[in-house]
Amino acid sequence: MPTPTDAAGIDTEAAASSSPPDTPVIEFVDVEKSFGSNVVLKDLNFQVAQGERVTLIGPSGSGKTTILRLVMTLEELTGGYIYIDGEPLTHENRDGKRVPVSKKEQKKLRTRIGMVFQQFNLFPNMTVLENIIEAPIHVLGQTKKDAIAKAHSLLDQVGLPDKADAHPSSLSGGQQQRVAIARALAMDPEILLLDEVTSALDPEVVDDVLNILRQVADTTNVTMLIVTHEMGFARDVSHKVMMFDGGHVVEEGPPDKIFTNPEQERTRKFLSAVLGH
Amino acid sequence: MEFFEDWPQYFEVAINWSDRLLAGLWTTVQLTLFGGLLAFVIAVTLGLLAGSPNRWLRIPARILIEFFRGVSLVVLLFWLMFVLPQIWMRNPDLPFRDLVYNTFLLGVIALGLNYGAYGAEAVRASLTTVSSGQWEATTALSMSWSHKMRRIIFPQAWALMLPSLANLWVHLLKGSAIAYIMPFVSDFTAELNQLRRPTDIWFSHAFIGLVVYFILALILTVIMQTLEARAKHKLGRGPSLREILSPAPKAVMAEGSAVTVTDPPQDPAGPDSASAKTEGGVRR
Numbered sequence: 001m002p003t004p005t006d007a008a009g010i011d012t013e014a015a016a017s018s019s020p021p022d023t024p025v026i027e028f029v030d031v032e033k034s035f036g037s038n039v040v041l042k043d044l045n046f047q048v049a050q051g052e053r054v055t056l057i058g059p060s061g062s063g064k065t066t067i068l069r070l071v072m073t074l075e076e077l078t079g080g081y082i083y084i085d086g087e088p089l090t091h092e093n094r095d096g097k098r099v100p101v102s103k104k105e106q107k108k109l110r111t112r113i114g115m116v117f118q119q120f121n122l123f124p125n126m127t128v129l130e131n132i133i134e135a136p137i138h139v140l141g142q143t144k145k146d147a148i149a150k151a152h153s154l155l156d157q158v159g160l161p162d163k164a165d166a167h168p169s170s171l172s173g174g175q176q177q178r179v180a181i182a183r184a185l186a187m188d189p190e191i192l193l194l195d196e197v198t199s200a201l202d203p204e205v206v207d208d209v210l211n212i213l214r215q216v217a218d219t220t221n222v223t224m225l226i227v228t229h230e231m232g233f234a235r236d237v238s239h240k241v242m243m244f245d246g247g248h249v250v251e252e253g254p255p256d257k258i259f260t261n262p263e264q265e266r267t268r269k270f271l272s273a274v275l276g277h
Numbered sequence: 278m279e280f281f282e283d284w285p286q287y288f289e290v291a292i293n294w295s296d297r298l299l300a301g302l303w304t305t306v307q308l309t310l311f312g313g314l315l316a317f318v319i320a321v322t323l324g325l326l327a328g329s330p331n332r333w334l335r336i337p338a339r340i341l342i343e344f345f346r347g348v349s350l351v352v353l354l355f356w357l358m359f360v361l362p363q364i365w366m367r368n369p370d371l372p373f374r375d376l377v378y379n380t381f382l383l384g385v386i387a388l389g390l391n392y393g394a395y396g397a398e399a400v401r402a403s404l405t406t407v408s409s410g411q412w413e414a415t416t417a418l419s420m421s422w423s424h425k426m427r428r429i430i431f432p433q434a435w436a437l438m439l440p441s442l443a444n445l446w447v448h449l450l451k452g453s454a455i456a457y458i459m460p461f462v463s464d465f466t467a468e469l470n471q472l473r474r475p476t477d478i479w480f481s482h483a484f485i486g487l488v489v490y491f492i493l494a495l496i497l498t499v500i501m502q503t504l505e506a507r508a509k510h511k512l513g514r515g516p517s518l519r520e521i522l523s524p525a526p527k528a529v530m531a532e533g534s535a536v537t538v539t540d541p542p543q544d545p546a547g548p549d550s551a552s553a554k555t556e557g558g559v560r561r
Contacts (some may be wrong), residue, residue, distance in 0.1 A: 074413050111419045121414035124512045125432040134428065135418035187418065228535030 002005065023086040025050050025191060025223045026071060032079030033066055033247075039249040040066050044080070045209075053217060053224040055234040055255070058244030059270060064227045068193045071225065072115045073106060084109045084191070111139065114189030118196040120176040122168040122183070128155070129164040130182045145187070154182035158212050174205030178212060185216065194226045198233075206230065213237065232277060235259055244268045287476040291485065294472050301468030302489065304381075308453040308464060312388030313446050320442070324400025325426070338397070341449070345394035350455055353391060357383040358459055365546025380461045384453075392449045399441035403434040436508035443501030447494045454490075465489065 024047035031044040040063045056064040067187045069075045070082060073090065081098075082089040087175050089109055091098045122131050132154065133147040140148075155161050158178035168176055177197060184192060194213065198206040210233045217224065217237045228234055234241060242252040243264070251264045262268050291298070324337035345353075358380060365377050376382060407430050415425035457467035465486070472481040509515040 072413075072417055074416055107419055107421075110416075113417075115413075115417040117410060117414065117417075119410050121408075121410040123411065123414070123429050123433075124514075125429070135420060138424055139419045139421075140429075167513040184417070 023050075024048055024083070025052070025085060027083040027086075027203070027227065028067075028080070029083070030080035030104065031070070031077065033063070033070060033075065034078050039247065041070075044247070044249070046242065046249065046252075048223060048225060051221040051223055053226065053238045053239065054240045054242060055226040055228060055238040056242050056244055057228075057234065057258075057270070057274075058250070062244040063247040064244050065195055068195050068225060068227055069197070071111060071191070072113060072193055084112065111187065112190040113194065114184035114187050114191070115191065115193040115197070116177070116180050116184050116197045118199050120168075120173070120180045120200070122176055122179055124168050126168075127164070128166050128168065128171070129178050130158070131179060132186045135183075136186050150186055151182070154177075154185055157185075157215070158182045159208070172205065173201050174208055177201060177209050181209070181212060189222060191223045191225065194224060194228065196227055196229065198228065200231055229274060231259065231271070243270065245270070263269060284480070287480045290475045291472065291480075294468075294475075297463075297468050297471065298465070298485070301463050301465040304456070304463060305450070305465040306493070307454055308384060308388060308456055308462075309446070309450045309497075310382075311385045312392070312449055312453060315385055315389025316391075316393035316396055316445070316449060317442070319389055320396025320400050320445075323393065323397035324404065327397060327401045328404045342394045342397045346392045346398070348391070350387060350391045350452055351458070353387045354384065354455060354459065357387050380459045384456050384462055386460050388449055388453060392445050392452070394444055395448075396445050399438050399445070401436070403428060403441070406437055407433045416530070432508075433512060436505065436512055436514075439501060439505040439508060443498060446497050446501065450493055450497060451490060465483035 028044050028046050031041055032039070033041040044063075044067075049125065056067060058064055066075060070077055071084075071089070079091045079098075081091055081093060087105070087109055089106060091100050093099075113210050120277065122128075123134070126134065129148065129151055132151040133144070136142045136147040136150065137144055152161070152164065155164055158181055160175060160178055160182075163171065163175065163179070168179070173242065177200075181197075197213070198209055201209060210230060213233070214237055224237070225229040226234065226238065238255050240252060241255045241258040243250045243258065243262070243266070245266055251262060251267045258267065259271065262271065323338045323342055325336045327342060329335050329338075361383075362377050363520070365371050367375050411429060413435065415429050420429070453464060454466040456462050456464040457470060469481045469486045472485070503518065506515060506521055507518055510517045
């Protein structure tokens with residue numbers, strides 16, 4: 001369904017791709033996602049700039065996680081367009097027609113995106129080290145030596161230097177999640193998607209994991225799209241906070257503003273519920 | 278009481294017959310090994326296709342599975358042995374004539390198709406039990422389909438499908454006895470039938486046959502349980518083979534604070550014999 005905004009979106013896109021620094025790293029144009037008859041996202045438009053860290057907040061079922069899963073191509077986009085570095089991720093707009101992009105193109109874009117899951121999803125049939133080096137060697141074509149060296153430095157970074165040969169099943173949840181972060185970072189992603197990464201953890205290890213992510217945010221220029229219920233973390237690391245409800249952006253702005261002086265009643269209610277006052 | 282009095286003679290006859298019995302046993306072993314190998318290849322191929330999201334791969338695979346699962350092994354053998362060669366008899370110039378007249382090969386194919394179709398269901402089902410999180414992690418790491426299958430998904434499904442495959446292999450061994458209807462193939466059961474003439478059905482079938490098939494099945498079971506224990510150990514569940522086989526298992530050698538596994542969705546459907554047995558042994 002071509003609309004004026006569609007066309008406008010593409011034009012600016014084409015113009016912007018000639019000057020990379022201005023190209024948004026992630027751009028949603030009229031994104032629509034439905035599961036059967038259940039519409040989860042509708043007419044969603046937003047951009048994330050290079051190096052920007054955006055946190056999505058909102059009640060469960062508001063479509064935040066779906067946004068991350070759409071970027072990771074874990075869900076099929078049912079309408080609109082997603083652009084990564086100005087290139088269409090799933091479909092392109094060819095004279096108003098929505099045409100799927102080739103699998104090859106999609107795969108190329110996807111290697112720039114990394115994701116950390118709520119349930120860690122480490123591979124139980126591999127050691128910690130093997131988990132980290134598997135994709136860099138076989139997907140990115142790194143040499144085994146380089147991949148291993150990188151994996152060790154990442155394990156140092158996440159505070160697990162002596163766990164390289166351990167099996168995931170012998171690690172605690174917090175340790176598994178730190179390995180999962182190292183595994184995602186080993187791919188050198190341009191975009192890192194964090195999907196409620198501390199929700200499945202014991203309360204006392206949540207801070208360990210968040211501190212590692214704070215450090216990643218401080219020391220790298222990786223663009224982050226974050227879904228979390230840890231408002232303190234969201235406030236610390238993000239440049240922008242987007243409040244979702246019912247598949248719509250209710251309000252967005254810098255964290256200081258959203259958390260201290262939200263404009264919308266809905267945001268205020270949500271925040272007082274999660275912050276518990 | 279004649280029956281028991283005659284037994285020493287029966288054993289004598291059996292020993293005289295031993296060359297033929299051994300030859301039959303060897304044929305049965307070959308049918309079981311080659312049939313099992315073919316069944317495994319068919320099971321994995323059809324199982325992967327039947328689990329594919331692409332309907333042009335899935336539907337033909339499903340049709341083949343349902344067909345060969347539903348066809349009686351005896352009827353299938355009759356078709357391969359007696360109907361198929363007729364085509365070549367009418368048209369002697371057709372290629373592959375030797376293959377169609379090779380009844381042993383046809384027997385292997387019949388066993389492979391029949392049990393492979395059952396195995397395909399086991400393969401497909403165990404692939405679906407690998408948690409969706411594992412599939413998603415492979416997508417997030419941009420792994421290709423063959424890469425994720427080979428390195429991530431199949432090795433996890435492998436531990437789950439082995440008990441079913443072990444069952445099917447034992448079934449195949451016993452099903453191979455149907456080969457005695459095949460011309461030019463003298464398997465163990467066919468030789469037992471020969472032995473029955475100078476002795477009696479109780480001695481040849483109910484005694485020698487029972488014991489020998491039981492021992493063969495036991496060997497297959499032990500092989501498969503070894504594979505299963507190994508596969509489980511690789512997934513971080515259960516001890517290694519060395520720990521299982523060592524006479525006095527040592528206490529858990531996990532580093533210091535052995536933390537409990539926090540991965541509920543990946544736990545198998547239920548603890549089965551092998552892991553229950555071995556865990557009990559290791560955890561004192």
